[in-house]
Amino acid sequence: TAGITQAPTSQILAAGRSMTLRCTQDMRHNAMYWYRQDLGLGLRLIHYSNTAGTTGKGEVPDGYSVSRANTDDFPLTLASAVPSQTSVYFCASSDSGGSNQPQHFGDGTRLSIL
Amino acid sequence: GQNIDQPTEMTATEGAIVQINCTYQTSGFNGLFWYQQHAGEAPTFLSYNVLDGLEEKGRFSSFLSRSKGYSYLLLKELQMKDSASYLCAPMDSNYQLIWGAGTKLIIKP
Numbered sequence: 001t002a003g004i005t006q007a008p009t010s011q012i013l014a015a016g017r018s019m020t021l022r023c024t025q026d027m028r029h030n031a032m033y034w035y036r037q038d039l040g041l042g043l044r045l046i047h048y049s050n051t052a053g054t055t056g057k058g059e060v061p062d063g064y065s066v067s068r069a070n071t072d073d074f075p076l077t078l079a080s081a082v083p084s085q086t087s088v089y090f091c092a093s094s095d096s097g098g099s100n101q102p103q104h105f106g107d108g109t110r111l112s113i114l
Numbered sequence: 115g116q117n118i119d120q121p122t123e124m125t126a127t128e129g130a131i132v133q134i135n136c137t138y139q140t141s142g143f144n145g146l147f148w149y150q151q152h153a154g155e156a157p158t159f160l161s162y163n164v165l166d167g168l169e170e171k172g173r174f175s176s177f178l179s180r181s182k183g184y185s186y187l188l189l190k191e192l193q194m195k196d197s198a199s200y201l202c203a204p205m206d207s208n209y210q211l212i213w214g215a216g217t218k219l220i221i222k223p
Contacts, residue, residue: 042213098209100145105156
């Protein structure tokens, strides 16, 4: 059972470079989410998508962009990375957005910006 | 503003019972989730409460009081594998989860 797959598992990136974090789910979930998790803080929502073709901004969207061309994929792009974007990034999905369905998480991408 | 408060760390003994408290303030409320997260791993769903009262699921139970903005997670018959962080996450009026920083639970033999 694959569930949600994130790639890469970890990455070291030079400041100023661009990077796309990949997220694919095989559960046919309508809603997908990107979070960042930093030590001592709760998960913070970056962007979300309630259905293919739509996206929305979360709590901390600046410096990040997303697209949702189909149901399965939800890539997150850092156009010009900065050290403050060093974090663990989690992709999640739920059966439907705007509802109380539980979110299911991928294993995360550990990103270091130098 | 929206705020979640839960203890940073707790220690308990194998075989014992532990209660992890969470108080919250959100803009609207659409239920509260508890997740477990082992170090270096993804959060995994444990429970969901939307009505006041206790929901029991095996060794884990979760309680909600909406009027008090309060929830707790009760873990019974603790096992070493229960050592993890426990995340409290109420859902606001926009159906977005507001995440606490988590409670790191350390189980000692």
